[in-house]
Amino acid sequence: IKSDKYVLNGKPTTKDNQTTFTGTGLIGSLTKTFYKSKLGSKSLFAMAEEVLLDADLTLTEQGTHPWEIDESLKQMFTTAALPIDTHMNCLQLIAHAARCRLFTDDDNIIHIKPFGVTVTGIYSGQWADNGHLWYSEWETVDKGNTSENTYAVFELNRWTLDGGNQVIIPDDNPNGRGYISEAMTNAEGTFTTAPVFTRTFDVSHDLPVVAIRFDTPMDEYPASIQVKYYKDTVLLDTQTVPVNSVEVFVSSSLAIDCTKIEVSFLSGLPYRRMRVSKVYYRETDFTLDFSSIAENSQAISKIDELKAVTVARYSYAASDSTTNLYEETTTETELHVEFSGLAQDIQINVSGGTLVSSNIYARAADLVLSSGTKTVTITGRTLQENSVVVSYPVALTGEVDKEENPLITNDSMCLALANHVKNYLQMRNTYDADYRGNPEMEVGDIIGLQTRYTDEMDALILVDEISFNGSLSGKMKVKGLI
Numbered sequence: 102i103k104s105d106k107y108v109l110n111g112k113p114t115t116k117d118n119q120t121t122f123t124g125t126g127l128i129g130s131l132t133k134t135f136y137k138s139k140l141g142s143k144s145l146f147a148m149a150e151e152v153l154l155d156a157d158l159t160l161t162e163q164g165t166h167p168w169e170i171d172e173s174l175k176q177m178f179t180t181a182a183l184p185i186d187t188h189m190n191c192l193q194l195i196a197h198a199a200r201c202r203l204f205t206d207d208d209n210i211i212h213i214k215p216f217g218v219t220v221t222g223i224y225s226g227q228w229a230d231n232g233h234l235w236y237s238e239w240e241t242v243d244k245g246n247t248s249e250n251t252y253a254v255f256e257l258n259r260w261t262l263d264g265g266n267q268v269i270i271p272d273d274n275p276n277g278r279g280y281i282s283e284a285m286t287n288a289e290g291t292f293t294t295a296p297v298f299t300r301t302f303d304v305s306h307d308l309p310v311v312a313i314r315f316d317t318p319m320d321e322y323p324a325s326i327q328v329k330y331y332k333d334t335v336l337l338d339t340q341t342v343p344v345n346s347v348e349v350f351v352s353s354s355l356a357i358d359c360t361k362i363e364v365s366f367l368s369g370l371p372y373r374r375m376r377v378s379k380v381y382y383r384e385t386d387f388t389l390d391f392s393s394i395a396e397n398s399q400a401i402s403k404i405d406e407l408k409a410v411t412v413a414r415y416s417y418a419a420s421d422s423t424t425n426l427y428e429e430t431t432t433e434t435e436l437h438v439e440f441s442g443l444a445q446d447i448q449i450n451v452s453g454g455t456l457v458s459s460n461i462y463a464r465a466a467d468l469v470l471s472s473g474t475k476t477v478t479i480t481g482r483t484l485q486e487n488s489v490v491v492s493y494p495v496a497l498t499g500e501v502d503k504e505e506n507p508l509i510t511n512d513s514m515c516l517a518l519a520n521h522v523k524n525y526l527q528m529r530n531t532y533d534a535d536y537r538g539n540p541e542m543e544v545g546d547i548i549g550l551q552t553r554y555t556d557e558m559d560a561l562i563l564v565d566e567i568s569f570n571g572s573l574s575g576k577m578k579v580k581g582l583i
Contacts, residue, residue: 242379309356
């Protein structure tokens with residue numbers, strides 16, 4: 102188990118040979134105030150860097166900054182300025198506007214990155230392959246956990262008893278059918294051209310675990326597969342693994358910020374095609390099943406149906422006239438001034454002294470002044486914050502979710518956030534359970550989950566509490582991704 106690193110909240114105390122201390126992740130320690138945001142169009146990536154640089158964090162042992170911001174934030178822009186708030190809360194506003202997770206990892210490195218690819222519909226990509234049968238709806242294989250799906254195929258083991266060929270025509274099932282390769286093995290179980298499929302993601306993801314499930318009425322799954330991981334055009338890793346059951350898990354510690362996987366089927370049983378019923382991705386191969394769940398402890402709750410999502414889109418209008426933002430007589434040589442709201446076209450006048458230097462921001466100003474008694478006057482045009490609430494309907498009845506974030510200043514950000522929230526809130530089931538406790542799990546991980554109604558489904562960890570009193574025990578809350 103990899104060790105965790107935290108920031109101590111205070112000095113440890115010792116009594117009766119027992120030491121007590123508390124700690125927090127690096128994000129939780131960012132409680133100082135950030136006020137240096139400026140107006141003007143900027144990317145969320147640049148805005149996050151500005152906040153983190155101002156926090157003046159200690160470099161890592163490798164001499165790098167202790168944060169990683171996903172490159173996708175470079176393509177997201179806002180014209181707003183951050184409010185005067187803690188560095189932690191400013192980062193959370195940025196992450197929310199970017200539809201990202203904000204968290205620290207085991208090494209106490211801050212991350213702003215998209216939700217995992219298994220959160221259906223939030224982050225998607227493109228499927229491609231080197232040939233599949235006409236009735237195969239290949240794009241359906243990662244659209245959920247529908248275990249009852251079967252995938253029609255015309256093969257030797259599907260012939261009828263009288264020797265005639267039975268061609269199975271797909272029905273009108275909207276969930277479709279999975280990948281069925283055109284290529285068939287020869288008598289030795291090898292391919293002239295191996296079946297290959299690729300998955301290219303819209304944004305990069307860490308893919309330590311890729312799982313592939315095969316549709317195998319006669320256990321005719323492939324003998325082995327090869328998975329290649331790419332970051333753009335750079336090959337990150339190649340894993341070749343044997344297949345011993347209808348589902349195979351492929352692990353790679355090098356698949357960091359992966360943008361594409363390429364899967365090749367190397368061999369199989371004679372005269373068989375490769376048939377894939379599901380492909381999914383996890384940050385761990387852990388499954389919370391009834392072998393570790395305490396008896397009768399699993400509880401299921403369901404949020405209300407979602408009627409609509411409303412998103413506030415913000416804009417700013419400057420006043421026509423100039424007003425006094427600040428006026429005071431002082432003997433200070435360094436002055437920090439915070440305005441009552443946003444302002445622009447700032448002018449500083451010092452009577453009875455001189456202004457040595459100044460840094461002006463959207464909501465504040467830092468001044469260096471000459472010594473002696475002087476009167477400082479700051480003028481500017483105040484900005485009125487306006488918002489237009491855009492509604493995105495989902496159903497005729499249910500609850501309305503309201504999203505308000507001052508960084509949402511254009512239609513594309515508004516729509517993207519609404520779609521993100523809709524997809525998340527339409528996954529309505531939450532599961533609570535007492536279990537044995539596993540310190541390897543982290544909030545935000547995707548795990549397998551067994552319930553009274555499904556043998557296994559994907560789930561997102563929302564809360565994980567670990568206790569130790571001679572033995573480990575845990576309480577876990579997860580959201581079902583179905």
